[in-house]
Amino acid sequence: MKPRAITAFLDRYVIGQDEAKQTLAVAVYTHFRKLALADGADSGLAQTKSNVLLIGPTGTGKTLLCQTLARGLKLPFVTADATALSQSRFVGDELTALMLRLLEQAGGDPQRAGRGIVFIDEIDKLASADEPERAGAGRAVQHALLKIMEGSLIHLPGGATIDTRHTLFICGGAFVGLDAIMAGRTSYGFIGTSDSDDGRIIERLNSRIKPTDLFAYGLIPEFTGRLPIIARLTALGREDFVRIMQEPADSLYRQFRELFRLEGAELVIDPPVFAQIAELALEYKVGARSLRGIFEELMTPVLYTLPDEAPGSRIHFRSLFSAPEKTAAGQGG
Ligand SMILES: Nc1ncnc2c1ncn2[C@@H]1O[C@H](COP(=O)(O)OP(=O)(O)OP(=O)(O)O)[C@@H](O)[C@H]1O
Ligand SMILES: [Mg+2]
Structure with missing residues (x-):
């Protein structure tokens, strides 16, 4: 190479x-x-x-x-x-x-x-x-x-x-x-x-x-x-964190979307949520390492009930500070 x-x-x-x-x-x-x-x-x-x-x-x-x-x-x-x-x-x-x-x-x-x-x-x-x-x-x-x-x-x-x-x-x-x-x-x-x-x-x-x-x-x-x-290596900033959550081939977002897919559901996260997580992660001062913890905390309540949802449902996060919207299959989004 x-x-x-x-x-x-x-x-x-x-x-x-x-x-x-x-x-x-x-x-x-x-x-x-x-x-x-x-x-x-x-x-x-x-x-x-x-x-x-x-x-x-x-x-x-x-x-x-x-x-x-x-x-x-x-x-x-x-x-x-x-x-x-x-x-x-x-x-x-x-x-x-x-x-x-x-x-x-x-x-x-x-x-x-x-x-x-x-x-x-x-x-x-x-x-x-x-x-x-x-x-x-x-x-x-x-x-x-x-x-x-x-x-x-x-x-x-x-x-x-x-x-x-x-x-x-x-x-x-x-x-x-x-x-x-x-x-x-x-x-x-x-x-x-x-x-x-x-x-x-x-x-x-x-x-x-x-x-x-x-x-x-x-x-x-x-x-x-x-x-x-x-x-x-340089310290990572807010924009880097936002990219790290989404872009890498094995990014957190991709991993969780896959996890949701396995449950027959779809996960959608809007850009403001990534920005808010990045903001929080900056405060922890441990680089990108804190992203996973914050992400998992956000997902845990949803993952808890996900297996009970009807197949084909869609979970949509619009903000870190409000509960995600759930849409059942066929209800549009
Ligand atoms: N530049 C980056 N791009 C993508 N992901 C990153 C990047 N930096 C860190 N991460 C994420 O943060 C996690 C921790 O990073 P890593 O283990 O490489 O840190 P480190 O620089 O070795 O820190 P330490 O000095 O504490 O060992 C990685 O598993 C990865 O998920
Ligand atoms: Mg290391």
């Missing part, structure tokens, strides 16, 4: 985040180009690895992007939570378990597993904390991850060995407070005519997160050095 095809696929499930999609698509494409090289030549290009770091507020699509990517590329995909890793006393065992899951996802084929995607979430939680004990644990996890991210042979119980040299590692984290660190650093001079190309490039460079920023945030330098590609 070429980068454009990858972003086109991502667009079907993930709303907005164009910059992150592009960065991810290029990274993945390049990664697999290198794979093709690695089989033959011993070139420098084939030897370098480009793991990706996704940075963005909670509920903006980091996990969703990786999941969708793995699905689109039909690659084995596993996720791990860095917080859980740092709470475990046996990080090595946890990582082994993770790679076992990857092997399972690959149908037991170690070669295929080695070319899969490993997503490690909440990587920002590994940054040194105030308590020395937690900071130590975070550092230990970073060191353990370093090795497998760079590429090493992981021997699994049962005899299989996975070579992670060609595994794509994607790390994700919210990195709350990183903006303040970035704002504090000196910027490249010249900003101004930001619609000139030069201005835009400089602006991009300035808004770029540098390994030193992550270092200042508390990650160890060796670790940040293994994540050369950084993609940012």
Whole structure:
């Protein structure tokens, strides 16, 4: 798949985040180009690895992007939570378990597993904390991850060995407070005519997160050095929420319409309702994650009585603040 095809696929499930999609698509494409090289030549290009770091507020699509990517590329995909890793006393065992899951996802084929995607979430939680004990644990996890991210042979119980040299590692984290660190650093001079190309490039460079920023945030330098590609996800707004509820191939609206259809009924929701839900969701400040909860709350009373309605009925929501209209079959709408 070429980068454009990858972003086109991502667009079907993930709303907005164009910059992150592009960065991810290029990274993945390049990664697999290198794979093709690695089989033959011993070139420098084939030897370098480009793991990706996704940075963005909670509920903006980091996990969703990786999941969708793995699905689109039909690659084995596993996720791990860095917080859980740092709470475990046996990080090595946890990582082994993770790679076992990857092997399972690959149908037991170690070669295929080695070319899969490993997503490690909440990587920002590994940054040194105030308590020395937690900071130590975070550092230990970073060191353990370093090795497998760079590429090493992981021997699994049962005899299989996975070579992670060609595994794509994607790390994700919210990195709350990183903006303040970035704002504090000196910027490249010249900003101004930001619609000139030069201005835009400089602006991009300035808004770029540098390994030193992550270092200042508390990650160890060796670790940040293994994540050369950084993609940012932006906070989602009202309009994004409205689209997220309706547009993706597996959107909430589509899911619930399907559910109603299974009961022989039709669900109709007017645009103001989506706008009102989006407004509420904004207040929860957990990104798009709150949409499902609000949606389900709205639907529960209707779903409760739906199986008792006559087949062919139509349930029509016009506002979040009034009960839906029910129309029996054949009564027009
Ligand atoms: N850009 C988006 N497009 C469509 N749906 C989205 C988007 N962002 C979030 N969602 C919805 O919100 C849910 C949570 O998103 P996701 O798990 O990707 O958040 P996250 O960025 O990984 O957050 P966290 O930092 O808390 O892990 C998704 O399952 C999806 O339904
Ligand atoms: Mg996530």
